Amino acid sequence: MVLFSSRTVILSLLTLFSMLLWFPQPLHAAQGYGQGCSVFKPCGDGLSCHPLIQKCFHKPRLEGEPCMAGFVCAEGLTCEATSLECRAPGKVGDPCHATRPCGDGLSCQPGVQKCYHVPRQNGEPCCVGYECALGLQCDGMALICREPGKEGDPCHLTRQCGPGLKCAVGSNQCRPVKPDLVVKINMDCSSQSAKLGHTLSMLAYNLFLIFPSKHMGSNPRRAIEIPKWIKQNGSHYDVVIFSEAWLHPGTVASGMGLAGFCNHVYDKREMNGSGLAIYSKYPIEDFDFFNFGAYSAGADSLADKAVLYVRINKGGRRYHVFGTHTNAEVDQFETRVLQYGIIRNFIKSKVIAKDELVVIAGDLNEDRVHQTDKYETMLNEVWAEDIPLDTSGGQYSYDGKENILASSDDREALDHVLHVADPDISTTVILPESSCKYIKPKANYLDFINRDLSDHYAIGCTINWGSLTSIADSKIFTQERLIGPNKIHVTKIPLDDALLLGDQKARSRVIVFTNPD
Amino acid sequence: MLHQVMKKIIEMRKDVAFYIKMFPLKGHSEADEKSKSIVCEKSLALLKDAFKKKALPKPNCETLAIDENMKLAQELGITSVPIIILPDGRLLTGYKDTKTLINLIGN
Numbered sequence: 044m045v046l047f048s049s050r051t052v053i054l055s056l057l058t059l060f061s062m063l064l065w066f067p068q069p070l071h072a073a074q075g076y077g078q079g080c081s082v083f084k085p086c087g088d089g090l091s092c093h094p095l096i097q098k099c100f101h102k103p104r105l106e107g108e109p110c111m112a113g114f115v116c117a118e119g120l121t122c123e124a125t126s127l128e129c130r131a132p133g134k135v136g137d138p139c140h141a142t143r144p145c146g147d148g149l150s151c152q153p154g155v156q157k158c159y160h161v162p163r164q165n166g167e168p169c170c171v172g173y174e175c176a177l178g179l180q181c182d183g184m185a186l187i188c189r190e191p192g193k194e195g196d197p198c199h200l201t202r203q204c205g206p207g208l209k210c211a212v213g214s215n216q217c218r219p220v221k222p223d224l225v226v227k228i229n230m231d232c233s234s235q236s237a238k239l240g241h242t243l244s245m246l247a248y249n250l251f252l253i254f255p256s257k258h259m260g261s262n263p264r265r266a267i268e269i270p271k272w273i274k275q276n277g278s279h280y281d282v283v284i285f286s287e288a289w290l291h292p293g294t295v296a297s298g299m300g301l302a303g304f305c306n307h308v309y310d311k312r313e314m315n316g317s318g319l320a321i322y323s324k325y326p327i328e329d330f331d332f333f334n335f336g337a338y339s340a341g342a343d344s345l346a347d348k349a350v351l352y353v354r355i356n357k358g359g360r361r362y363h364v365f366g367t368h369t370n371a372e373v374d375q376f377e378t379r380v381l382q383y384g385i386i387r388n389f390i391k392s393k394v395i396a397k398d399e400l401v402v403i404a405g406d407l408n409e410d411r412v413h414q415t416d417k418y419e420t421m422l423n424e425v426w427a428e429d430i431p432l433d434t435s436g437g438q439y440s441y442d443g444k445e446n447i448l449a450s451s452d453d454r455e456a457l458d459h460v461l462h463v464a465d466p467d468i469s470t471t472v473i474l475p476e477s478s479c480k481y482i483k484p485k486a487n488y489l490d491f492i493n494r495d496l497s498d499h500y501a502i503g504c505t506i507n508w509g510s511l512t513s514i515a516d517s518k519i520f521t522q523e524r525l526i527g528p529n530k531i532h533v534t535k536i537p538l539d540d541a542l543l544l545g546d547q548k549a550r551s552r553v554i555v556f557t558n559p560d
Numbered sequence: 561m562l563h564q565v566m567k568k569i570i571e572m573r574k575d576v577a578f579y580i581k582m583f584p585l586k587g588h589s590e591a592d593e594k595s596k597s598i599v600c601e602k603s604l605a606l607l608k609d610a611f612k613k614k615a616l617p618k619p620n621c622e623t624l625a626i627d628e629n630m631k632l633a634q635e636l637g638i639t640s641v642p643i644i645i646l647p648d649g650r651l652l653t654g655y656k657d658t659k660t661l662i663n664l665i666g667n
Contacts, residue, residue, distance in 0.1 A: 415611065423657045426657065465660065531636055533645060533649050539625075540628075541579035542598070544566050549570075549576055552647055554581060555566070555644050556643040557562070557580055
């Protein structure tokens with residue numbers, strides 16, 4: 044037996060300790076991913092020992108790895124409280140809750156606790172605060188986003204029918220709309236001196252014959268006075284397009300007959316109808332009606348807002364007039380864009396020769412003065428251009444500062460007459476002498492002198508037009524006459540002050556005059 | 561709006577450039593001053609701000625360019641905006657969508 048003195052033992056321990064200092068490797072090799080670990084068995088680089096499991100995991104933790112305070116998840120991952128595991132943001136249909144959020148563009152649907160698109164797509168669940176995408180509706184019974192019903196589909200208050208359809212009372216199924224149009228179409232009551240040729244004169248007017256309203260007491264009288272005003276002041280118009288002509292349609296029609304407009308197509312359904320009417324001095328050869336169906340928002344969906352079409356034959360030339368009244372509120376632009384699509388497709392569905400003039404007229408609810416972006420989007424959506432506005436009649440068709448029947452102080456240019464300029468539909472061109480002008484119909488009625496006849500002003504237009512396709516055959520117009528007067532010597536226009544958009548060396552220079560205000 | 565259409569066209573057609581001239585409409589009380597601010601700075605950004613109804617800085621130069629534009633517009637019979645004058649001198653009134661304007665510009 045060998046005996047060691049305490050001094051020897053102490054020296055041996057010191058020697059061993061100093062060796063450890065010289066060779067500072069762990070007593071065990073570093074533990075790898077998923078291997079057991081402890082204070083004495085530390086994890087390798089980029090890993091850390093999870094205290095509850097005693098195994099090595101990435102630092103920070105990756106998806107599916109355990110997490111807790113001090114052992115956090117990598118960027119973009121969340122430590123789920125129930126499983127204490129790192130989770131990536133949920134995809135569509137993945138479970139979700141407070142500590143398991145959904146990915147970009149998704150949100151957690153209360154109740155089912157699963158991730159769905161924002162806004163919800165067709166077939167996804169919906170409820171208040173979790174709305175459906177544009178063009179879909181939240182079916183209040185199933186709480187699922189659905190497309191508007193097709194013909195024969197079931198329908199109810201929160202599952203409305205698509206364009207051209209209406210929910211039939213009783214069967215609660217989507218059925219084609221029967222607009223109950225009153226039609227009188229084959230007469231020619233124009234005067235002998237009426238201007239023929241390539242000219243169309245028209246008036247578009249929102250009549251404000253509506254219930255309820257603060258001024259509804261004046262409705263019966265205004266229904267009489269408006270046609271009277273047209274008789275006195277609008278005898279030169281070929282066509283008149285009314286919107287909000289919901290109430291007293293028969294009275295208006297009688298008055299318009301007396302005013303010289305012997306042809307008409309109007310919707311007599313009053314407040315649940317479209318409020319649209321078109322009157323013409325020239326024979327109406329064809330007419331049609333197409334509603335916006337479920338593509339209507341807010342209070343407007345209580346009515347049956349729509350497009351009313353007539354094809355007029357004036358002196359052997361056909362004119363295609365689409366009268367409409369789109370959704371009213373400023374914040375319903377997206378709904379109106381859907382309605383523009385319906386108008387566009389409706390136009391496309393008609394048989395239109397390329398040398399025939401196509402116009403859209405009515406209360407389109409885009410403010411040309413204050414919402415120019417939206418106004419121009421509208422033009423783009425319906426393939427149209429506007430007709431130059433003669434501002435001697437003012438700039439606004441709704442003028443709360445001036446019109447006694449207007450319910451707010453707003454001043455807006457909402458009523459328009461547009462020329463459909465898509466070359467695939469019509470190659471007609473508007474000649475420079477064309478113009479539109481806001482007109483302020485007033486009359487003495489109900490003890491008021493010079494009182495406004497509607498909360499809107501009318502827009503009256505004289506459209507002189509030509510057709511590029513008919514030029515070769517036409518004796519009235521030649522290419523020279525159509526384009527010649529407009530031709531500009533571009534080299535004479537100084538460009539020093541112009542803003543350049545594009546490459547200065549570009550071969551084709553286009554000059555644009557614009558108003559910055 | 562037409563500005564977006566023009567931007568699309570210069571992306572599609574490198575051989576096309578737009579020269580934008582200011583034509584302040586009568587009845588638009590601030591249009592004249594805004595036009596001058598834009599011309600003085602020669603700034604597309606300011607024009608964009610104006611379209612967005614943002615306030616523009618006061619003109620920082622004296623310029624007759626706007627008056628001359630108005631005179632020129634009168635000579636050319638221009639009364640409304642936008643007006644587009646194509647490379648061959650054809651004058652177009654009003655907004656045109658991208659497809660239509662490219663077709664009209666031609667090759």
